[in-house]
Amino acid sequence: MLSIDFFKKNKIIVEPGEWELKVYYTEDTPEEAFEKLRFFLGRPFKLEKLDTREFSERLEKFILESKEEKEFEETKEFQEKKTVDILSSDSEAPVVNFINRIIIRASRLGASDIHFDPGEKEGLVRLRLDGVLQEFEKFPMGVYPQVVSRIKVMSGLNVAEKLKPQDGRIRIKLGDKEFDIRVSVLPTIFGERVVLRLLDQDTKLLSLEELGLSHEDYKKVERFAKKPYGLILVTGPTGAGKSTTLYAMLLLIKKLFPHKNIITVEDPVEYQVPGIAQVQVNPKVGLTFATGLRSILRQDPDVILVGEIRDAETADISIHAALTGHLVLSTLHTNDAPTAITRLVDMGIEPFLIASCLEGVIAQRLVRKICKFCKEEYPASEEELSTLGISASEVKLYRGKGCENCLGTGYKGRTGIFEVLEVTEELKKIILKTSDANEIREVAKLQGFKTLKEDGISKVLKGITTVSEFIAVLERD
Ligand SMILES: [Zn+2]
Numbered sequence: 001m002l003s004i005d006f007f008k009k010n011k012i013i014v015e016p017g018e019w020e021l022k023v024y025y026t027e028d029t030p031e032e033a034f035e036k037l038r039f040f041l042g043r044p045f046k047l048e049k050l051d052t053r054e055f056s057e058r059l060e061k062f063i064l065e066s067k068e069e070k071e072f073e074e075t076k077e078f079q080e081k082k083t084v085d086i087l088s089s090d091s092e093a094p095v096v097n098f099i100n101r102i103i104i105r106a107s108r109l110g111a112s113d114i115h116f117d118p119g120e121k122e123g124l125v126r127l128r129l130d131g132v133l134q135e136f137e138k139f140p141m142g143v144y145p146q147v148v149s150r151i152k153v154m155s156g157l158n159v160a161e162k163l164k165p166q167d168g169r170i171r172i173k174l175g176d177k178e179f180d181i182r183v184s185v186l187p188t189i190f191g192e193r194v195v196l197r198l199l200d201q202d203t204k205l206l207s208l209e210e211l212g213l214s215h216e217d218y219k220k221v222e223r224f225a226k227k228p229y230g231l232i233l234v235t236g237p238t239g240a241g242k243s244t245t246l247y248a249m250l251l252l253i254k255k256l257f258p259h260k261n262i263i264t265v266e267d268p269v270e271y272q273v274p275g276i277a278q279v280q281v282n283p284k285v286g287l288t289f290a291t292g293l294r295s296i297l298r299q300d301p302d303v304i305l306v307g308e309i310r311d312a313e314t315a316d317i318s319i320h321a322a323l324t325g326h327l328v329l330s331t332l333h334t335n336d337a338p339t340a341i342t343r344l345v346d347m348g349i350e351p352f353l354i355a356s357c358l359e360g361v362i363a364q365r366l367v368r369k370i371c372k373f374c375k376e377e378y379p380a381s382e383e384e385l386s387t388l389g390i391s392a393s394e395v396k397l398y399r400g401k402g403c404e405n406c407l408g409t410g411y412k413g414r415t416g417i418f419e420v421l422e423v424t425e426e427l428k429k430i431i432l433k434t435s436d437a438n439e440i441r442e443v444a445k446l447q448g449f450k451t452l453k454e455d456g457i458s459k460v461l462k463g464i465t466t467v468s469e470f471i472a473v474l475e476r477d
Contacts, residue, residue: 004063006094006146011055012037013062014045021045026055036140040094095146098139099154103181103196106136107174109407112198116151118144118191127407130368130414131239134407141191148185148192155183163187170196205271208248211241212415212464214455216448220420221362225252230359231322233309235334237477241366241416242331243270246305249329250276253303264305265292281307289314297321306330315347322357335477336452337361337421338437338444345435355428361421363452365473366414367465370398371406375463384467388457398463415464417456417473421449 007013010033013024023037023045037045050058102125106114111127114136123144125136139147152159155168168183182197213221224232232249234242250262250273267281267289277299279292289306290313296304297317308331309315322328332340340361344354380388380395400410421444423431430443441449456470 006036006143007059007062010036013055013059014041015062023047024050024055024058026050026052028052032140032142036143037094039139040098040143093150095143095150098143099147099150102136103172103198104174107172107177107179107198107200110413114196114198116144116147116194116196118188118193120190123147129407129409130411131366132368132409132411134409136407144191148194151183151194151196152185155181157183157185162192205251205273206244206248208252211245211248211418212459213418213420214450214458217418217420217450217455220360220422221249222252223422224360224362225249226256227327227359229322229325229327229357231318231328231330231357232359233330233332233340233361235332235337235340235361235363236365237333237335239366240364241414242364243307245362245364245416246329246331247271247273250303250305253327257302260302261300262303262305263296263299263301264307265289265296266305266307290317293317293321297326301326303327303329308332309347312347312349315344315349319344319349319353319357323353335363336437336441337363337419338440340421341431341440342435342437351432351435355423355431358423358431360423363419363421364416365452365456367417367456367459367469367473368409368411369413369415369464370466371400371403371410371412373405373412374401374403374410375399376401377463380467387467387471388460395461397460397467399466410466411469415459417452417459417470419450419452419455422447 011026011029012033014037015022015024021041021044025033025047026049102114106127109127109129111129113128115124115126115128115133117124117126119141121141122138123141124138126133127136128134149159152166152168155170157166157168165187166185170181170183172179172181180199182199184195184197186193208218208221208225234245236242250264253260254262254275263277263279265279265281269278269280272278279287279296281287281289281292289308289310293304293306293314294317304321304326306314306318306328309318318328318330332343334340334343338361341354341358344358345351375398377396377398380397384397385391385395400406400412402408402410406412424447426447427440427443430440434440441451453474456465456474459465460467460470
C-alpha cells in the first residue's frame with residue numbers, strides 16, 4: 001500500500017494525463033511533497049490545485065478505483081514466488097521503482113554491496129565498487145522509512161519490527177540473470193541502516209588464466225596444480241582474493257585429472273563447485289577445520305582444500321595429510337610468501353616436515369584496474385618515479401579520468417598482484433637451517449622469485465593499475 005500511503009500523507013495525487021503526468025494538490029499539501037515527487041517521478045508533471053473538498057473526493061475515488069487490488073497482488077507475488085523480476089515489474093509505487101532502479105544500476109556497475117544510510121536530513125545510498133565504498137545518491141529522509149519497509153517486504157522480514165537487527169534474503173531476476181541478495185537491517189539513532197549484498201554466482205569463479213598472474217608465475221602455479229601430493233599455500237590479508245585463487249586451482253585440477261577425488265572443508269562455502277564435495281565448518285556440532293579434516297582423510301581423497309590454517313592442530317593434520325600422499329591446498333594469514341614458513345614454524349611444525357611437504361606459496365593482493373573507457377596517459381612525476389624505483393626521466397603512466405561507466409572513480413574491475421614462491425631443492429635446504437623470511441626471500445630472488453612489489457610495479461607500467469592504487473594496497477598491510 002505504499003503509493004496510497006504516500007498520496008494520503010502528502011496530500012497529493014498523481015494520475016496519467018494525455019501528454020504528461022497530472023499532479024493534483026491542495027492548500028495544505030506540504031512543500032516537501034513536491035520535492036519527493038520530483039525525486040521519485042524523474043519526469044515532468046503538470047500541477048493542478050484543487051480546493052480541499054474536491055481534493056478529498058478525488059483521493060477517495062482514486063483509492064477505491066485503482067490501487068488496492070494491484071498492490072495486494074504484488075505483495076502476494078513476492079511472498080509466493082520468492083523471485084522478484086525487477087525488469088518486468090511495472091509497479092507505479094515510487095518507492096518500488098526507486099529501489100528497483102538502484103538494484104539495476106548497482107548490478108550493472110558490478111557493485112558487491114548497496115548501503116542505505118539514514119542521516120539527520122538525508123538518506124544516503126552508497127555502492128561498494130571493486131572493494132571501495134562510493135557515494136551513489138541522496139534522497140529525502142521523509143521517504144526513508146518507506147524505503148526500508150519495501151526492502152523488508154521484498155526479503156520476507158518483519159516490517160513492524162524496528163528495534164532489532166534482522167537478516168533476510170531476496171532472489172532477484174534481472175533479464176535472464178538470477179541472483180540472490182543478502183539483506184541486513186540494523187537499527188541506529190537516525191533509523192534503520194540497510195545493507196544489501198549482491199551475491200552474483202557466475203561472475204566470481206575465475207580460471208587460473210584470468211587471475212592476472214605473470215607468465216612465469218602462471219607456469220609455477222600450473223606446476224603446483226599438477227603435483228600428486230604436497231602442501232600448497234595461498235597467503236594474504238582478508239579480502240585479498242585468496243579463495244578465488246584456490247577455486248581456480250581446483251577447477252584446473254578437476255580439468256586435468258577428472259577422476260581425482262576432491263573434498264573441501266570451508267568456512268563458509270563461498271561458491272558451489274559442481275563435482276566437488278564441499279563441507280561447511282560448523283562449530284556448534286563440533287565440525288571444525290581439524291575434525292572435518294580428520295573425517296575427510298577417511299573418505300579416500302586425492303586433493304583436499306582446507307579453507308584456512310588457523311591453529312596448530314589444523315596445521316599438524318594438514319602437514320601429515322600432505323606427507324601421506326595427498327595434495328593439500330590451504331590459506332594462511334601472512335603478508336608475503338616467505339613468512340608462511342616462519343608462521344608454520346611458529347605453530348610448532350618441525351622445519352624438516354615443512355621442507356619435505358611444502359611445494360609452493362602464493363601471496364597476493366587485489367588492485368583496482370584502470371577503467372578502460374576513460375583511461376588516459378600522462379607523464380610520471382618525479383615522486384612517482386622514485387616510488388616505482390625508476391631512474392629513467394620520461395616515463396608514461398596511466399590513470400582513469402572518471403566517466404559514467406566507473407561512477408567517476410576511474411577504476412573498473414580488479415586484478416591480483418602476486419608473488420609465487422616455488423620451494424625448490426635449494427630452498428628446502430635453507431628451510432632446514434632457518435625460518436627467517438628475509439633469508440629465504442634472498443635465496444628465492446636468486447632463483448628468479450618476483451616480489452609483490454615488483455609484480456605491482458610491472459602492472460603500473462603496463463597501464464593496468466595506477467601508482468596511487470598500488471601504493472594504497474601495499475600500505476594497507
Ligand atoms: Zn571510467
